[in-house]
Amino acid sequence: MKSFKTLKSIITPLDKVNVDTDQIVPKQFLKLVQKSGFGKFLFYNWRFGDDEQIKSDFILNNPKYKNSEILVTGDNFGCGSSREHAVWALMDYGFSVIIAPSFADIFFSNCFKNGLLPIILSEKIVEKIQHETGEVEIDLENQLIKTPSEQISFDIDLHKKTILLKGLDDISQTLLYEKEISEFEKNSTIPSVL
């Protein structure tokens, strides 16, 4: 997994609450399992009409946001189905950070498995960031969001922060302790049935 340290980009405001994973990646694409290439299916029904014509009123279709890596959105982002494809699609499209007042549990957990940084901030601050037109810097090490006018700090679980900073997934993280684990298992008096 790629490590995450800092990132500078303009933000894409997606002013919606309860964005579910069906909207993030519609079901017809779930049968595909390659991890790359899902970006073209991201928010498919919002970006494209029936004949695949581009819906120009949808924010992602505004060329201004083409290189944005930060999505700023509403409450309960990623609710619904547990499909990890949702995270793959957001990342493949180019997003590295999602800022919202709250996230759905399974989606939130899936983010860290793939190197996507979800940041939880109060509704008031999220709304303020949504109106930010200049470049915003995300500094994970110092847990700061630097906008042209201010610095906003955010909370993140230390374990999850380490995972992202080092570019580890849970499995590689565990393997860092492989020696200790096998030592422990060898010397353990706890019966294996426990």
Add this chain to the structure above:
Amino acid sequence: MNITEKILARASGRQKVSPDDVIFANVDKVMMHDVSGPGVIKVFDKLKKQGINVDKLWDPTKVWVAEDHFVPSPDKVSAENIVKLSNFTKNYGIEKHFKYGMGQYGICHTLSHEEALVLPGEVYVGGDSHTNTTGALGSFACGLGHTDVAYVLLNGKIWFKVPHALYFKLNGKLPEHVMAKDFILKIIGDISTEGGAYKTMQFGGSGINEMSVESRLTLCNMTTEAGAKNGIVEPDQKVVDYLTSRGASNISLVHGDDDAEYEKIYEYESSELEPVVAKPFSPENIVIVREAPSVELDKSYIGSCTGAKYEDLVAAATILKGRTVKIRTEILPASISIYKRAMENGLLKIFLDAGVTVGPPTCGACCGAHMGVLAKDEICISTTNRNFPGRMGHIDSQTYLSSPLVAAASAVTGKITDPRDLK
């Protein structure tokens, strides 16, 4: 400790756990299906490339695999995924692979109880968000993403943060025209689709004691729509009988302590509950059926892990017996075992005589994938669990969520109908 805490304490080898504790729990059972399975296989491939040994699973006897979303295969890609899944289970020695066209198969959450694959007190995880369903058996059941499922397959353990618990107390037996589906929709309407976020939703009280195991499954199933980590009901003799009749043995029940703590207790009176529907486009948009908008329905759908268990089909049959449907109606029993009972007990004849199309078990139309998806502007009443935009087909289609009684009554009239008002 409440029942969820008791199960998690036992699974992590601790005397006591409290909300927000992070624990490393041993998993008892794990499930994946034809969407999460190929995703897990991808994760395995990636790990292999990193030099991680993925030759053996932690315990193939504790794993089962369902074919349910894209079956019977609607196209080549889906068919290939099924082949991939078969190769995986063969290579890793997973014997519990329920294949369509080969005896018992069905929706993964339905198999978990129909086949007694999960027992009370167990920690059960699955690659699907509605894994919560199985908490109705008195187990800790929750959904995971592909990477987490892959981790469990290899290690048999997973991290959890012990959730805070909400307790929903139901006083008195539900009236005949009100189903568990109405109760859970009412709850989601009250607490919102975020109201249970990373919490336990536990159900109890005399109304729950009176309820069948299948009704309790409906409650736990839709805790997912409130964002809950898990849904759970304290197991009783009904659960023991239900599982024993399906071949389970060595059942040991875990119960919460008398002084168990809950973050909040909600109380409901059965006599005050009414049939409700969730309007598009959220399961929290609840309205009493008698006050529902007068829309012309195009379709009624009775299917899915939420609304196609045997008792759901019986409910639909009480309405459809001797009547004819006015709109396109599909009934898909959630597993072959349910399908067979419906046949043996004459339900299928009632459905077919009423004009219904009866289909094989599949998640197909519930997630808008195949087998009866909705066209632009079509309006459906459905016993399923989600009505997000485009969930059951075209982005401009609409779904009203309801109980099987309401879906069947509405099939007869073509309008959203309270079963009591049917002539």
